[in-house]
Amino acid sequence: AQTVTQSQPEMSVQEAETVTLSCTYDTSESDYYLFWYKQPPSRQMILVIRQEAYKQQNATENRFSVNFQKAAKSFSLKISDSQLGDAAMYFCAYRRTNSGGYQKVTFGTGTKLQVIP
Amino acid sequence: EPEVTQTPSHQVTQMGQEVILRCVPISNHLYFYWYRQILGQKVEFLVSFYNNEISEKSEIFDDQFSVERPDGSNFTLKIRSTKLEDSAMYFCASRTGFFPSTDTQYFGPGTRLTVL
Numbered sequence: 001a002q003t004v005t006q007s008q009p010e011m012s013v014q015e016a017e018t019v020t021l022s023c024t025y026d027t028s029e030s031d032y033y034l035f036w037y038k039q040p041p042s043r044q045m046i047l048v049i050r051q052e053a054y055k056q057q058n059a060t061e062n063r064f065s066v067n068f069q070k071a072a073k074s075f076s077l078k079i080s081d082s083q084l085g086d087a088a089m090y091f092c093a094y095r096r097t098n099s100g101g102y103q104k105v106t107f108g109t110g111t112k113l114q115v116i117p
Numbered sequence: 118e119p120e121v122t123q124t125p126s127h128q129v130t131q132m133g134q135e136v137i138l139r140c141v142p143i144s145n146h147l148y149f150y151w152y153r154q155i156l157g158q159k160v161e162f163l164v165s166f167y168n169n170e171i172s173e174k175s176e177i178f179d180d181q182f183s184v185e186r187p188d189g190s191n192f193t194l195k196i197r198s199t200k201l202e203d204s205a206m207y208f209c210a211s212r213t214g215f216f217p218s219t220d221t222q223y224f225g226p227g228t229r230l231t232v233l
Binding site: 004012035044045047048049051091103104105106107108109 | 119120148150152158160161162165173175180208210212221222223224225226
C-alpha cells in the first residue's frame with residue numbers, strides 16, 4: 001500500500017522569506033503523480049502543484065516549486081517570497097497513474113504553515 | 118471558476134441517528150469521491166463513484182455507509198447509524214474523467230460532522 005509521510009506538523013516563516021515543507025512517500029509503482037494541496041482556514045482544499053513521476057524536471061508554479069527525488073521517494077515543496085495568504089494547512093498527496101481510472105488520492109497528515117508578518 | 122459545494126458546513130447529530138451529507142460536484146465531472154479527515158489525522162479515502170455505481174471503496178466504507186447520485190447534480194453520503202468515531206470532516210471531490218491519467222480532483226470545503 002502507498003503511504004505518504006509529512007514529518008513537520010507545523011512550520012513558520014517570515015513574510016517574504018522562503019520555506020520548504022517536507023514529504024516522503026512509499027510505493028512500489030514506477031508511474032504516479034504527486035501533489036501538494038493547500039487548505040486555508042476557509043477549508044476549501046485547492047491544488048498547489050502537481051508532479052508526474054516520469055518527469056525529471058521539477059514542477060514550478062509561480063512562487064511554488066518542488067524538489068522531486070524519485071530514488072529517495074522525497075517530494076518537498078518550496079514557497080518563495082512567502083505571503084500572508086500562504087498561511088494554511090499543506091497536504092502532500094499521491095495518486096497512482098493507472099488504477100482502473102478511479103484514482104483515489106492518498107494524503108499525508110499535513111503541515112500547518114504560519115506566516116509571520 | 119466552478120467549485121464543488123457541500124452542505125451543510127456543520128452537522129451535529131446524536132449517536133445512532135442517520136445523516137446525509139450533500140455535495141454538488143462540478144457540472145461536467147464524471148467521477149466523484151468522498152474522503153474524511155478525523156481531527157488531527159490524515160485525509161482518508163472512503164469511496165469513488167462512477168456511472169451510478171461504486172467503483173472503489175476503502176475498508177472504512179462499511180455497510181453503514183452508502184452513496185447516491187439521486188438527481189444528476191447532487192452526490193450524497195449517507196451514514197445509517199452514526200457512531201462517535203464517525204465524527205470527522207467529510208470532503209467531497211470530483212474530476213472530469215476526460216483524461217484519466219492527468220486530470221485533477223477538485224475538493225469541496227467539507228462538512229464537519231459531530232456525533233454526540
